[in-house]
Amino acid sequence: MENFLDLKKLNTFVKIAESGSFYKASMMLGYSPAAVSIQIQQLEVDLGMRLFDRLGKQVRLTDHGKQFYPYAEKILMLNEEAKESLIRTDDMLTGELRIGTIDSICDTLFPQVLAEFYEKNPNVNVEVRVCTPSELFEGIKHNNIDIMLLLDKPSVSKDFVADIQMETEVVFCASRNHPLACKNEIELSEILSYPCILTEKNASYRYILESKLSELGLGIKPSIESQNTNLIIKLLCNNMGYSLLPRFLIEPKLRDNTLAVLPIKDFHIKVNYQVLHKKDKFVNRQMESFINMLEKQAGILQVSNP
Template identity: 35%
Template sequence: MEIRNIRTFLRVAELQSFTKAAEQMGYSQAAVTVQIKQLEEELGTQLFDRIGKHIKLTEHGMQFMDHGMKVMKAAEDASTFVHKEETPAGKLRIGSIASLSMGVLPPVLLEFRTLCPQIETSIETSRLVTELLDMMRQNDVDFLYFLDRKIYSPDWIKVFERPETIIFVTYPSHPLADKEDVPIERLLEEPMILTTRGVSYCDDLEQLLAAQGLELHPFLEIGDTDVIIKLLQQKAGISFLPQYLVQEHLEAGNLAIITTDIPVIQMWSQLIYHKNKWVTPQMKIFIDLIKKYAGAEPH
């Protein structure tokens, strides 16, 4: 059973397309088809249903995903165990929520660069945790660093988690700035700038309001929290953001908090990796740095 065929299988499963997998891996579509056929013949089962132009994993295909990940991990272990340099070399691939990348990772990456100058680091961002989890399952990233409710799975190892408070925030001269126990109905009368729907803390806010028969009607939804902060500083309205993103501006007096009469919403920043992942020296260094800068609660 060739490692190449298993790697191709995992990429086709991820992209749900022979054509896209061929383009990304630098193969012809015919070569990808042959590799999958060889793997299916070796396993004695069909891994994909091919209906028209669409493909989908069969039940056996889904079961083989876990075995394929283990094989790729073993191959990675075998290719790296002899490289015991004092200075780590290779790559570090991080999947992260965009707001975490902006708020926490810059100082971590700066020190990581000093400690591991030979490491090529890449960051894949998404606003949806489900997309990040797919990246991890396909071994496209080494870590996931995300913000969500406390979640666990037997398929991954959680390195740490840290509570993150989500707050209403506005510009200092706003009539509601620094007010406490503001009725949520009053707050909803103000122009609201929110992150794009589907982000965990916005979903929780919508559910909390729905339970009271209320609805959110933001005048702007945007995935870039840096833009939201700049708009708030220009007196554009109110937003609902993780406090760590705006703490620096709060301390500088550029923004102000509004507390309301609804329960505080709390999320957790979490760092995980796949249970079958070999933890490289650079991954260990990155874990230590995240704990140092994020003040995380270890596991």
Template identity: 30%
Template sequence: MELRQLYYFVKVAKKEHVTQAAEELHVAQSAVSRQIHQLEEELGVKLFLQKGRNLQLTPVGQLFLKRAEVILTDLERAVVEIHEFLDPEKGEIRLGFPHSLGVSLIPQVVAAFRKLHPNVKFRFKQGMYPSLIRDMVKGEIDLAFISPFPDEHEHVCGEVLLTEELYAILPPNHRFAKEESIELSQLKEDTFVLFSEGYSLRPIVWEACQEAGFVPKIGFEGEETETIRGLVAAGMGVSLLPEMALHHTGLLEPAKVRIRHPLVTRNIGIIHRSGEKLPLVAKVFHGFLIRYFHDLLKKQQ
């Protein structure tokens, strides 16, 4: 059995199509088919079944895929560790984070780190809470910013880095747009613009509204912070967003008003796999993050 066969097998399993896998691998389709056939002959089982124009994993193929992914992930990690051993300043950090942190926090943190370690590379992966946890457990990322921070999890651990206040954002001509602060219950008759299902900010806003004594009326849903801000600024409804999502300004901006009751916050943490040593360069970055946010908190006090 050759590593090339495992690479080809995993790629075909993900694409469910030999031609598409071959295009992504930059090899001939016949080469991919031949390697898959040889792998099946060596194992003595069928890994795929034809389903229309696509391929579908057999039950034993699904089992083999899990093992093959672990093998390739471990191999990739071993290569990274060797490169780090030779020169830790030229390693790569595989970092996951939710979309809402990609506007300002991630660029700021990475830029500050690369001033100290200019040759370190980053491979970024954005995702929602469940996918970040899944990617972490599968070994596809080394570290992940996450919100809310998981209280207990069998396979991941980490630290809370900061707690951030959420503000009401309102259309510029809203009746409360000029107020310094409001109670969330004052928005119970308004239409809300919320993140779609699966995004971590949605349940935070939903639970805050319930604590304020009402269920929010949802008029629109979005998947990007900029979309939420734009819809609110255009008068499509009201919403709640964390402070860091409100730093950038544009032609059309919503009003930002503090919520005095209930206090609505989210915590942001950094996680990694439990019981495993971080790659050296990721460990350096992890230590940098702890110091960075500790210093940030001291400045805010």
């Protein structure tokens, strides 16, 4: 069993476990499918146990494979940590950074930080995935994403580390020319009678809205639904209805007096802007640098939107 610590074999094993496919793992690693199969066969011989059940095109970890997976992951992580410790802190960053986020953050907060990161670290290969919250959690769980950014209820899972956790207000908003924009206080039942534009069903703050309305025996039916927050904001600016959005996303339009917050009586919603990574994952220099930039941005948002 002395050869089972071959890092190349361990990396191949982890990639297959995460992707559920020998073929997908070969594409990620740049090997031929035959080479991947040979590496796993050798690893299974070295360990003296079967790691995968191959059921046609489906691949599943055996009980031994499930037991071995966290150890393989830790060994690879420690290898990265050891290499990182030998790099001088003033050396230019290289490697890759895989970021997952939701559409509303990708359209608004993300471009500024990404541009700053690229300017300072042009040799880091950045991969950005725009996903639903459930897809983000699945991606980070299987180590396909290094850092994820989302708007949701506070994460209490022991599987994740919260690098940033910032509560933010979600508001009803509309064009300054909307019939309700001149009112100092609006009854909830009144605004529900007007056309609205909402994010896709089950998106975090829409889900919270519909849950609260359901408790009050009320409902809401949007005239337009879109996961693209920029599109929603543009439609609002054209006075095509009202929406419910995190305040920081529309702050520029509030400042230039294009949009207005609609003051709904006794109705408040808040979500958390969160940056998370997988617990026990080694935070490399590129992750640390990007998280630091996000923390700086979050600090500015908190000051401007208390």
